[in-house]
Amino acid sequence: MVGLHLQELLIIKFMEYERIYLDYNASSLIRKEAFNLLEEINSSYGNPSSVHEEGRSMRDLIETSRANIANSINTNEKNVIFTSGGTEAIDIALNQNPGRIIINSTEHIAVFEAAKDTGSKIETLEVDYNGIVDLDNLETMLSKGPALVCIMFANNETGVIQPIEKISEIVRKHNSYLFCDAVQAYGKIKINFDQLNIHFMALSAHKVGGFPGSGALIINENIKKIIPKISGGGQEFGIRGGTENLIGITAFGECAKLIDKIYSENRKLKEYINILEKNIESFGGFIFGVNTERLPNTSFFAFPDISADTLLMKLDLAGYSVSSGSACSSGKVKKSHVLEAMNVDDKIVSNAIRVSLGWATKKNHITSFLNFFENSFNKSVLE
Ligand code: PLP
Numbered sequence: 001m002v003g004l005h006l007q008e009l010l011i012i013k014f015m016e017y018e019r020i021y022l023d024y025n026a027s028s029l030i031r032k033e034a035f036n037l038l039e040e041i042n043s044s045y046g047n048p049s050s051v052h053e054e055g056r057s058m059r060d061l062i063e064t065s066r067a068n069i070a071n072s073i074n075t076n077e078k079n080v081i082f083t084s085g086g087t088e089a090i091d092i093a094l095n096q097n098p099g100r101i102i103i104n105s106t107e108h109i110a111v112f113e114a115a116k117d118t119g120s121k122i123e124t125l126e127v128d129y130n131g132i133v134d135l136d137n138l139e140t141m142l143s144k145g146p147a148l149v150c151i152m153f154a155n156n157e158t159g160v161i162q163p164i165e166k167i168s169e170i171v172r173k174h175n176s177y178l179f180c181d182a183v184q185a186y187g188k189i190k191i192n193f194d195q196l197n198i199h200f201m202a203l204s205a206h207k208v209g210g211f212p213g214s215g216a217l218i219i220n221e222n223i224k225k226i227i228p229k230i231s232g233g234g235q236e237f238g239i240r241g242g243t244e245n246l247i248g249i250t251a252f253g254e255c256a257k258l259i260d261k262i263y264s265e266n267r268k269l270k271e272y273i274n275i276l277e278k279n280i281e282s283f284g285g286f287i288f289g290v291n292t293e294r295l296p297n298t299s300f301f302a303f304p305d306i307s308a309d310t311l312l313m314k315l316d317l318a319g320y321s322v323s324s325g326s327a328c329s330s331g332k333v334k335k336s337h338v339l340e341a342m343n344v345d346d347k348i349v350s351n352a353i354r355v356s357l358g359w360a361t362k363k364n365h366i367t368s369f370l371n372f373f374e375n376s377f378n379k380s381v382l383e
Contacts, residue, residue, distance in 0.1 A: 020365045021321045024207075024358030025156050025184060025298060031209030031359060033258060034251035041250060048244050049235065062244055065253020069203070069216055072259040073186075075193040081217045081236045082249050086183040086204035089217035090114050092229050092239065093179040093200035097148035102141055104133050104151045104162070105341035108181060111150050125151070130292040131160035131342050135170060142174035149178050153185035153201075157325040157338045157354055158289040159298030161189065168197050183207055183215075187255070187262040188295045193218055205252035208262060209359060214248025262359070269357045270296035272366045276355060277301070279370050283377045286348060288339060297358060300325070300339075302351035311353055318372055323354050 021029060041061065046054030048062050063077070070077040083089045087110045094101065094114040101115045104125045115122050123141060126134050133151055141147070149171050154161045164180060171178040179200040182191055187208040193201060199220045206212040217239075219226060232241015255262070273296065277287050280301050288300045303311070308324040315322055325336040339349045355369070 019319045019321060020368060022355045022357060022361070022365065022369065023321045023323050024361075025159075025354065025356035026323055027206045027212060028209045028358045029360050030211065030251075031255060031258075033254050034210055037251055037254045038247065041246075044246070048246070049233065058244075058246060061246065061250050061253075065249045065256070068253040068256040072256040073191045073193040073201075073203075073218065074195065075218060076221055078237075079193070079219050079221050081219060081239045082244060082252075083215045083217055083240055084213055084245070085206070085215040086110065086181065086202045087114075087215075088229075088240075089202035089204075089215050090179075090181060091117075092217050092226070093202065094118055094148065094150070095227050095229055096177070096200070096223075098146055098177070100145065100147040102138070102147045102149045106131055106155050106158075106160075106338040107150055107152055108156055108183070109337075111152075111181060115150070123147070125149075127341050129342055129344075131155060131158050131289050131338065132292060133162055133167065135163070135166060138167070138170055139174075142170065142176055146174060146176045149176055150181070151178065152181040152183075153191065154182075154189065154295050155289075155338060156184045157336055157352075158300045158342075159184075159295035159356075160289040161185070161293045161295065164196055164198070171199075172197065184295065184298075187259065188266045188297055190263060199223060205248060205255065208252075208255045210252040210255045211248045214245055214252045216252070265359050266296045269361060272357055272361065272363060273297065273299050273355075275363075276366050276370065279373070283373050288342065288344065288352065297361075298354065298356045300352055300354045302348045302353065304348060304351070306351055308351050308353055311351070314376075315353075315372065320369055320372065323356075325352060325354055 044057060046058050048055060048058035066077045066080045069080050090110050091114045095118060097118060097120050100121045102123050102125055103111060103115055106127055125138055151162055151167050153164055168178055177199040180198045181202045183202055183204040184207060185191060186203050201218040203216045205214040226239050228239050230241045235241050235244060277299055285301045285303050312324055335349055336352055339352055
């Protein structure tokens with residue numbers, strides 16, 4: 001190895017030990033198209049609010065991205081507000097509540113935290129064993145008065161998809177507002193924002209192959225007044241001040257332009273998830289939300305006698321990156337509040353492992369992942 005450069009050594013190391021990344025719901029691999037775009041715009045500079053030529057060309061890049069994102073969810077570009085990610089979009093949306101917030105019990109932790117910060121009255125909406133919100137209960141709660149209702153499009157842990165169209169109808173019937181966290185659904189299933197008549201929706205770039213630190217809040221055009229959380233210099237129609245994150249936004253827009261390709265990639269992933277789940281069940285595993293409609297790339301499962309932290313560690317050492325549910329900033333394996341809300345037996349909740357696939361997943365990644373279990377359980381993999 002004498003005389004080799006560090007880069008060559010790293011390539012050899014990589015070839016010896018290929019890691020298999022199966023944690024796209026935490027963050028996707030950055031798409032090649034997003035990187036290529038960086039090369040294209042690497043000589044761009046200036047502030048998009050400046051009136052000179054450099055500023056105007058920055059503005060063009062941002063507005064093109066806004067239009068691409070709007071097109072990808074069938075809404076007007078004026079309804080797209082760039083933020084620093086899904087979490088900030090959630091924060092702004094929840095700040096618009098009329099003093100009462102109803103939260104689906106399987107929401108992302110960012111929704112619960114943002115709600116607490118508002119100081120408003122918070123009520124939780126239960127889900128059934130499959131993770132679907134109780135619509136009758138929602139009607140009963142709303143009949144007591146208006147609220148901001150927070151129900152996600154699809155769950156980040158189980159992939160379970162909520163009946164958003166029906167939910168939107170109920171919320172409107174009761175003169176309330178609907179905030180829908182579509183961070184995980186975006187790119188995996190089609191979203192028609194205008195047709196669904198949602199009031200607020202959150203998106204995040206790094207779940208579709210863009211860069212972390214970029215996202216959007218989508219606001220229904222009939223909502224005229226929004227209370228900003230960062231006023232700053234009045235950017236983003238006065239809703240989110242601060243000089244725009246050009247790289248994050250343009251890469252996000254580039255991914256949005258590819259939305260149809262991304263949908264078809266995801267449809268293909270369902271085939272891999274089916275192979276995975278057939279085998280997990282044959283090894284004695286239990287799959288959560290199996291009886292309901294789920295995202296095509298996600299599987300959340302548990303084996304009765306193996307705790308998630310042990311299994312995660314073993315898988316990590318063997319070269320497989322999966323997670324125990326939602327990514328947590330402490331890096332610790334925490335019990336899933338989603339499974340608790342679904343009334344899953346406490347013994348199995350601590351064993352749950354999430355596999356989430358994405359654009360670079362290949363069939364042989366799944367075969368290899370299953371071989372790990374085949375060796376552990378001494379059973380053969382089913383085709
Ligand atoms: N909502 C859901 C459902 C998520 O899965 C995530 C990220 O894990 C977020 C919100 C937060 O998005 P971001 O990481 O862009 O702040």
